[in-house]
Amino acid sequence: MQETVSDARPGPEPAQGRSGAQARWQAAARTALPFLVVGVLWEITAHLGQFPPRLFPPLEDVAAALVRLTVAGILPRHAAETLLRLLVGFGLAAIVGVGLGIVMGRSRLAEDVLLPLVSIGAPIPGAAYAPLFLLWFGLGNISAVLLVGFVATFPIIFNTWTGVKAVKEIWVRSAQAMGADQSRLFRLVILPGALPYILAGLRLGLAQAWRILVVVELLAAVPWGLGWLIFGAREFLNTDVMLAAIVVIGAIGLVLENLVFRRLEQSTVVRWGMMVA
Amino acid sequence: MSLQRTMSPQRLRSIVRGTLALLLAAAAYEAIARSGIFPKALLPALPKVAGTLLDMLADGSMLRHAFYTLARMLAGFALAVVIGLPLGILMGRVRAVEGFFLPLVSALMPIPSLAWVPVFILWFGLGDTVAVLVVCYAALFPMVLNAWSGVRSVNQLWLRAAGAMGADETALFWKVMLPGAAPFIIAGLRQAFQRSWIAVVGAEMITSSDWGLGWVIYDAKEFLNADVMLASLAVIGAIGFLFERLVFGSLERATVLRWGMVWATKG
DSSP states (O other): OHHHHHHHTTTTHHHHHHOHHHHHHHHHHHHHHHHHHHHHHHHHHHHHTSSOTTTSOOHHHHHHHHHHHHHTTHHHHHHHHHHHHHHHHHHHHHHHHHHHHHHHHHOHHHHHHHHHHHHHHTTSOHHHHHHHHHHHHOSSHHHHHHHHHHHHHHHHHHHHHHHHHHSOHHHHHHHHHTTOOHHHHIIIIIHHHHHHHHHHHHHHHHHHHHHHHHHHHHHTTOSSOHHHHHHHHHHTTOHHHHHHHHHHHHHHHHHIIIIIIHHHHIIIIITTTSSOO | OHHHHHTHHHHHHHHHHHHHHHHHHHHHHHHHHHHTSSOTTTSOOHHHHHHHHHHHHHTTHHHHHHHHHHHHHHHHHHHHHHHHHHHHHHHHHOHHHHHHHHHHHHHHTTSOGGGGHHHHHHHHOSSHHHHHHHHHHHHHHHHHHHHHHHHHTSOHHHHHHHHHTTOOHHHIIIIIIHHHHHHHHHHHHHHHHHHHHHHHHHHHHHHTOSSOHHHHHHHHHHTTOHHHHHHHHHHHHHHHHHIIIIIIHHHHIIIIITTTHHHHHHO
16 A cells, blocks of 8 residues: 555654653544544434434433433343343354354265255345244244254355365375374364365354344344343334444444454464364 | 366366255245244245345336445445545555545444434435445445555566656556556455445444435335345345456456466466
8 A cells, every 4th residue: 555655654663762652642642533423423313303312312411321321230131031041042053053063064065965055045134034943933932042053054064165175285294194183183184174164164153143133033022131121112213222222232242242242352263273263 | 277177077066066065055044034033023934035025126126226236335445446546546656645645544444334324414414425425435445555565566677667768757647656556546446445345334234324224124124124135135136146246357358367467467
């Protein structure tokens, strides 16, 4: 980048000269600026009175709703139920998906049999299955968890399958030549070799599960859950509650993506030098 | 390539086995459906599903549902491309734009588009606007992020060479930058399409429109019409598959594959 080169020279030099703290402070300020601008615009729009405040609440109302619901313990309970559903569904998907993916990657027969079935199921959006699952398993938690798991399974299968097939032939051969038996070959060569792909698949699966869970909670009419909170608040025109719940949903998504998976990647594939951080 | 030719008998066996597996799965489903363990309304036999599908295709209602869904999806998708592509390119080219929008994009991206549906319903009322906006929200982020990384990953040598040969800014943009970023942009279009396809089906269920594939499925639940649900699922899957293979596949063949870009960027 031409402009990066010319930009970088005059900018950070004085800041670097003093200390890293100031540079970090500047970076934080630069990140905060766009949020400040959007927040101020939102406030101006809300206070102009163009829209009814019930529908377009000022930010202090949203913050108040967030604090009120958190203190009352309502918001944490909704979030906990949603997370529990996500984790159970995703756990099921991880076990089934990684298992099937590995079998498909190792056995030609399993690949030939399963691949067409998986390829047909995968492109249909998860939400479209929702009414069918409700019909079969009834309203409530079972449908929600199964649907979330079902949706998350496909990317995990595909990535695991690709990963197992992408393990270098020469690693397998040399391990065999050095006398590794089937179980050690699997545990020490194939599983670590396929891990970057498996992790990518788990990440994709979790993201899909998270995206579908909100609407599943509405359709399955579960008593607690962030999705249900949003849709329930609509009935009473509580836009501040809806926005507060959306903030929590965004925050959880950000944490899952950045903290959990980046940590997991750091401690495995990046540390083994299989991937650049 | 020679590898593929020698694998040909093995490939044939794969196809035979795959077909057998599909037939077997269909037969197993049929056997369970006919055994009467589960009520017929919940688990209809395959000929009934096929019959429903043909009926709905023949009286034109399925086509109309598909048309409405596609129209909503394409409107939102087009909106997302019109906003997201220039924004992503600008973010890749101008530091200030990147600094301003990147934090916003990263904060809004993890919020599922369907979570906005109730808020949008309050703001814009029930109906098509909500579905289009939700689709746009879903498709926007993959578009922006891919265009942004695409522009940044254009080979520096190409830019310098074009500059040295006297290309001005516009020529540089149209002849080097845009084709150079094309693999990423096409990947972004693909991802954006998948996301908007999911979003439109979900949004239709919640916004209760009169027509639309998502609505048919949801509505069929009320009347226990599992055959209608399965028929609509088949249509949804077929449309998604067609778009993925025909539209994006041919787009890729006409541009980046023909230019040898997909290999050039890796090499």
